[in-house]
Amino acid sequence: MSHTAHIPSHRKPRRNAPKTALRAGVAGGVLSTIAVAGAAGPAQAEPVTQTIEMPTITAGLSTAVAASAQATQQVAQDLQTQAQEDAAAATAAKTAKKAKAEAVRKAEAKKKAEAAAKAKAEAAERASRTAARTTLSATSGSTAVASASSSSSSSSATGSAASVIAFAQAQVGDAYVSGGTGPNSWDCSGLVQAAFRSVGVDLPRVSQAQSTAGTQVSLSNLQPGDILYWGGAGSAYHVGIYVGGGQFVGAQNSSTGVVQRPLSYDPPSGAVRVL
Incomplete structure (x- = not known):
């Protein structure tokens, strides 16, 4: 019989360590490691590790980025449309101003022509009356x-x-x-x-x-x-x-x-x- 047979063992009794899961999530698909330790066998507890791949959360970000890009594009389109409308309005105003000036010029030219024609007609009438007067005087x-x-x-x-x-x-x-x-x-x-x-x-x-x-x-x-x-x-x-x-x-x-x-x-x- 061994001299140590009656000596109580100082070895800690076997125990089953509860499995502990540690999780950490990082955007962009960062992996988290969960370590699980437990006692296995009479000698000592042997650590057990397990690697779990956490799901990525890129779907929401993609939607937000897409929405932001669409909004930016819409703003750019609105600005371009406004710029085109402003340019068209400026061109129309310039054309209208030019047309008005041309209309005024034509009206003034027409008025001058009418005045000249009237003066010419009056002169012709006076000349005709003078000629008729001379003819009548001479003949009768x-x-x-x-x-x-x-x-x-x-x-x-x-x-x-x-x-x-x-x-x-x-x-x-x-x-x-x-x-x-x-x-x-x-x-x-x-x-x-x-x-x-x-x-x-x-x-x-x-x-x-x-x-x-x-x-x-x-x-x-x-x-x-x-x-x-x-x-x-x-x-x-x-x-x-x-x-x-x-x-x-x-x-x-x-x-x-x-x-x-x-x-x-x-x-x-x-x-x-x-x-």
């Missing part, structure tokens, strides 16, 4: 004027005719104003109307009507106080008063005013007798 007045001058050079006005002539001659030197009816400025028919009104005869206001206000008489048979007209009877454009001696008084134009002139100065087309 020359012979009659010569005859009237010789036949009435020694005649003298009496009664109402003398008063009409005196009124007309008193206005010689006054200004000619279109539409003028006195007392210091006249147009041709205004002077004739006022002269006859001084003896109680009320004549129409305009030349056309005055040229048919009485009895038509020949230019070779004129009497003092007859109304002379230039143009056609009923369409006359000028009137005056025959004062005898081959002379007439009339408000001619803005350059001469009211004058007394020989019939040869501006031969009339016809005459009408009112008195």
Whole structure:
């Protein structure tokens, strides 16, 4: 028998160590090691190790990264769209401004052209009237004027005719104003109307009507106080008063005013007798 047979053993009784699991998770698939120790056999506990691969957590990160990238791309697209819209608006504004300026220029050019055309038409009308006046004077007045001058050079006005002539001659030197009816400025028919009104005869206001206000008489048979007209009877454009001696008084134009002139100065087309 061994001398140690009755000596209690100092060896610790066998025991089963509980299995302990240690876990640690790290994003990105970091591995964690869990050590498990336990007693195995009568001699001593032998450590047992086991390696466990923990699941990675990249799925959520991938989704977040994808969402962030999509959001960034959307912002970039929105900025690009806004930039394009701003550029388009600026271009449209510039085009509109240019179009407006062009429209204004064309309107001004049209206005100037219309004014020039109107002025040209007025000049042509004046020239036409002058030509017609000259033609009428040359064709219908020359012979009659010569005859009237010789036949009435020694005649003298009496009664109402003398008063009409005196009124007309008193206005010689006054200004000619279109539409003028006195007392210091006249147009041709205004002077004739006022002269006859001084003896109680009320004549129409305009030349056309005055040229048919009485009895038509020949230019070779004129009497003092007859109304002379230039143009056609009923369409006359000028009137005056025959004062005898081959002379007439009339408000001619803005350059001469009211004058007394020989019939040869501006031969009339016809005459009408009112008195």
